[in-house]
Amino acid sequence: MHVPSLIEKKREGQELSAEEIEYLVTGFTHGEIADYQMSAWAMAVFFRGMTAAETQHLTKSMMESGRTLDYPADSPPKVDKHSTGGIGDKISLVLAPLLACDKVWVPMISGRALGITGGTLDKLESIPGFNVHIDERRALAQLESIGLFIIGQTEDICPADKKLYALRDVTGTVPSQALIVASIMSKKLAENLDRLVLDVKFGSGAFMKTRKEAKQLAASMTKVGKLMGVKVSHLLSPMDEPLGRTVGNALEVAECVEVLQGGGPRDIIELTLDLAEQVSTAPRAKLAGWLSDGTAWRKFISLVYAQDGDASTLEKLGDVHRAPIIQPLLAQTSGVVKKMDAEAIGRASLLLGGGRNSADDEIDFAVGLSGIKKIGEHVEAKEPLLFVHARNDQTLLTALPLLENAIEVL
Numbered sequence: 001m002h003v004p005s006l007i008e009k010k011r012e013g014q015e016l017s018a019e020e021i022e023y024l025v026t027g028f029t030h031g032e033i034a035d036y037q038m039s040a041w042a043m044a045v046f047f048r049g050m051t052a053a054e055t056q057h058l059t060k061s062m063m064e065s066g067r068t069l070d071y072p073a074d075s076p077p078k079v080d081k082h083s084t085g086g087i088g089d090k091i092s093l094v095l096a097p098l099l100a101c102d103k104v105w106v107p108m109i110s111g112r113a114l115g116i117t118g119g120t121l122d123k124l125e126s127i128p129g130f131n132v133h134i135d136e137r138r139a140l141a142q143l144e145s146i147g148l149f150i151i152g153q154t155e156d157i158c159p160a161d162k163k164l165y166a167l168r169d170v171t172g173t174v175p176s177q178a179l180i181v182a183s184i185m186s187k188k189l190a191e192n193l194d195r196l197v198l199d200v201k202f203g204s205g206a207f208m209k210t211r212k213e214a215k216q217l218a219a220s221m222t223k224v225g226k227l228m229g230v231k232v233s234h235l236l237s238p239m240d241e242p243l244g245r246t247v248g249n250a251l252e253v254a255e256c257v258e259v260l261q262g263g264g265p266r267d268i269i270e271l272t273l274d275l276a277e278q279v280s281t282a283p284r285a286k287l288a289g290w291l292s293d294g295t296a297w298r299k300f301i302s303l304v305y306a307q308d309g310d311a312s313t314l315e316k317l318g319d320v321h322r323a324p325i326i327q328p329l330l331a332q333t334s335g336v337v338k339k340m341d342a343e344a345i346g347r348a349s350l351l352l353g354g355g356r357n358s359a360d361d362e363i364d365f366a367v368g369l370s371g372i373k374k375i376g377e378h379v380e381a382k383e384p385l386l387f388v389h390a391r392n393d394q395t396l397l398t399a400l401p402l403l404e405n406a407i408e409v410l
Helices: 003-011 018-029 035-048 052-063 091-100 120-124 136-146 159-169 177-190 211-227 249-260 266-279 284-292 295-306 311-320 342-354 393-406
Strands: 079-083 106-109 148-151 195-202 231-238 325-330 335-340 368-370 384-390 407-409
Touching (some): 003 018, 018 035, 018 052, 035 159, 035 177, 052 159, 052 177, 052 211, 079 091, 079 106, 079 177, 091 106, 091 120, 091 148, 091 249, 091 266, 091 284, 091 295, 106 136, 106 177, 120 249, 136 295, 148 295, 177 211, 211 231, 249 266, 249 295, 249 311, 266 284, 284 295, 295 311, 325 393, 342 384, 342 393, 384 393, 384 407
Parallel strands (some): 079 195, 106 148, 195 231
Antiparallel strands (some): 325 384, 335 407, 368 384
16 A cells, blocks of 8 residues: 555545555554654544544554453453543542452553643652553553552553554644544553543643533544443543642642542542442442542552552652742732633643653653642632742743733632
């Protein structure tokens, strides 16, 4: 097949066959199709979209580009969750250990920061020593011992998605619905799950800006999952303000520690329980009890130790990763917080160094935002609306105008 012709075909809005999609995915995975050609094809998909059949073929081809997980015949049900991405969305770090308190296995293959949204793997790597690259044999043994793992894609699990994921992040094609569906579902289907819950975000800080778009994305992912034999459910959740009160890798892990120890912001607790109910057989009261009584916290400690992390640092991550500059952004007047724009706050965190502008950028674990006021809260004049954690004056001065425009107090 002729790659430029396939790019042109999609550019003109025509439907690609299963064979053509498989050719593109296989060639790209094996390095026979150049990044610039796949970037052009992804941009064509971004503008022209894909049919339901094309999306299913793309998902299947990406899943089949590598191995799928295999479990013992008598193993417990396998469950997982995926979020379409948001600002301050650290739910996986609380939900995975909580679910593992039930009699299920949680084989979670996660991703890195994408666009302005954070990544579970980046957050976990702010824990000294935490290893997201354990091999499949070790990961499966970990399931048998503690009931969960959280890892990145191994070389032989969805290698096509791993390559395309990195490419999308730096070519402006992140919000493509078809590419989002194929990326999410190929990884999750490679986990060989029984049940999957999707947290589909909508709002300023999400890839889907409207509830209607989010509903369409959820329906598409649910359809693909069910066609592949997985019980899929979903929740639509707003992302007009950050989730919780922190944005930034180590700051968000510290907030998760609070929740796992029975405290933390109410919105994180409620969304965690809402999602857990979708894939757990335990009632909500039991799940809430595991969060408040330390059961899920102990499971998280087991996860950290199992993956080479230093769990003794969990309660002092703020000291392990302390930004040189921590500056409050003060309210100019008394009033009620009417706007705390998630997109602008996500962009500010990116400028501070909490995300990536290119695929090989290093993330600064210490930077970000903390103490973020919630919409509807009353503030006094000169009271902090949030605290900016910056590496230097230059990044601070770059981020401040974005943050000032992100907030409205009336």
